[in-house]
Amino acid sequence: MVRENEIRQGERAVAPGELETHPGLAGRLIDGGHCLTLRVYYEDTDFSGIVYHANYLKFMERGRSDYIRLLGVAQGELFAKAREEAPGFHFVVRSMQLDFRKPAQIDDVLQVVTLSKEVSGASITLLQQVMRAGEVLVSATVRVAFVSEGRAKRIPDALRQATAADAQKLEAAAAEGAAR
Amino acid sequence: MVRENEIRQGERAVAPGELETHPGLAGRLIDGGHCLTLRVYYEDTDFSGIVYHANYLKFMERGRSDYIRLLGVAQGELFAKAREEAPGFHFVVRSMQLDFRKPAQIDDVLQVVTLSKEVSGASITLLQQVMRAGEVLVSATVRVAFVSEGRAKRIPDALRQATAADAQKLEAAAAEGAAR
Amino acid sequence: MVRENEIRQGERAVAPGELETHPGLAGRLIDGGHCLTLRVYYEDTDFSGIVYHANYLKFMERGRSDYIRLLGVAQGELFAKAREEAPGFHFVVRSMQLDFRKPAQIDDVLQVVTLSKEVSGASITLLQQVMRAGEVLVSATVRVAFVSEGRAKRIPDALRQATAADAQKLEAAAAEGAAR
């Protein structure tokens, strides 16, 4: 049972002065998306000596959360309006395609890269990669939908525009790469 | 954000016929408390090859949940009344004293024993032990309080009487043991 | 760091008498695969009120572990030989395709169905479904490879034959369904 006053997602995703005090805590926006640096702790590993496969999904969810968080900071008022329209909004994962290429290990410093690929009215498709020192360990295509008060909702304009702009950058970069 | 129709804790802790179809899924009531049998999977271990210490707390919480679940089944109408009085009730842990004696390992079959020790108006103190083949691996004293709609509440009569009866059995057994 | 005497996976997946004492703890073999019944506890949910998406992967891994466990019991000596050839063997997930259709909630009793779909020399493709009362909540195609002493290995004969036999049953059932 959730107390109303405990739900602050959507109302207060970033406290005043937080990003200044803790640079890097929420990762950073990059061209076309977001990058989060994190470390592998005991809790993330299993007895086979490497990161337990399901825990990469936690890393990716942290990346998505912080991507939205920083888009919100960058957009300011537009996001505030989105939050009014859709109180307590959050994302739910609809589908995932995962490739586990190489294992991460205890003490590793990892980068979680999140890129917007495709944005529709009701869902966003993201490319996500868990990397170590420039090498891709796990890659994923993730489709998320937007939920507010327990129901699928149209993605608020401010968020749709921000992620769509990132998706265009990704497409442009891919086209440029292909043209060479 | 929680949809109202998703909160079924308190309203439907055990589905009709469930205990008959899956005996042992919720463990079983024993003299003075409850015993749950479970197995250690990959997810529970860490790279050091043994169960990650925080995961014993998950095992104990499963034991507490199933203890309350089966008391509810045994009490029938009384619990139904308690649920009406306190919609969406659940327990929160206030304090724990934990001793980690021996490690559990992948594939181990464990017993989680939960015994009522002391019952007051607002909290219950439980003794919990995680055992393997009769040997105690982890032991704990756990104080839980009762919460409904986000606030500490008096423990419903039906639940208080059931756990207090178990606490008396434990005390009687201890006194008998001391008298010998 | 793992003590040699702590690694019992592969040497002792099921203790003598264990399955008799705790029927259903490891689920049961079904036509073409395996079915495990489990319950949703606090630990499995998140603040949005439903099961956290990454935790379905834990449920599926429990299903795969118990499927292999029970195949091992059914095969007896053949598996003992496989364990000698490949000490400390376990599976690693290479890829997953996941569809999250409906959410599971606290207290739900779920079935994890694991079916062999395709077996090659080095990997097994499984179909896995997390169900509630006959309804599919999450479905997945999972490719696992076989690892012993930190290296990809050819799947031992006993295990390959057992899963391939299950895969043939699945194919035959599908063909029969299509012919109708």
Next chain:
Amino acid sequence: MVRENEIRQGERAVAPGELETHPGLAGRLIDGGHCLTLRVYYEDTDFSGIVYHANYLKFMERGRSDYIRLLGVAQGELFAKAREEAPGFHFVVRSMQLDFRKPAQIDDVLQVVTLSKEVSGASITLLQQVMRAGEVLVSATVRVAFVSEGRAKRIPDALRQATAADAQKLEAAAAEGAAR
């Protein structure tokens, strides 16, 4: 089964240049101990809307890991020697006393403070607090022992001296506070 070349704990807890590139990723040493800042994500919460109680133990373990990591960086050669003497060393928790005072919630930024309290030949007692904006949410007394190659070992000199020095600072601060 753990590959020898996968065990890097003890050999490479911090990569060259890592702390410069990611300031704050491993927290920072403070007078008498260590402080780590982290954020609450979906994975940390449960359906009751707050952080699941067992997950505070994960936060505390991250704090302990990073405390040892930074002591190692500060000590340099002494720690390198300790690692030679005790390959693959890590800590195991022997006992914990936990008080859960107030709940943390999704999106919260938390501080995990770890202070050395008492150091003996074979174990270290730490005070740990999970805080939010200067307020203590969870406090713990944690006794950890030192393990290398699966056995309890005497704590290496370099580590014992570093934590004992922190314990003396804590005691001195407490005495000063009492004298006022």
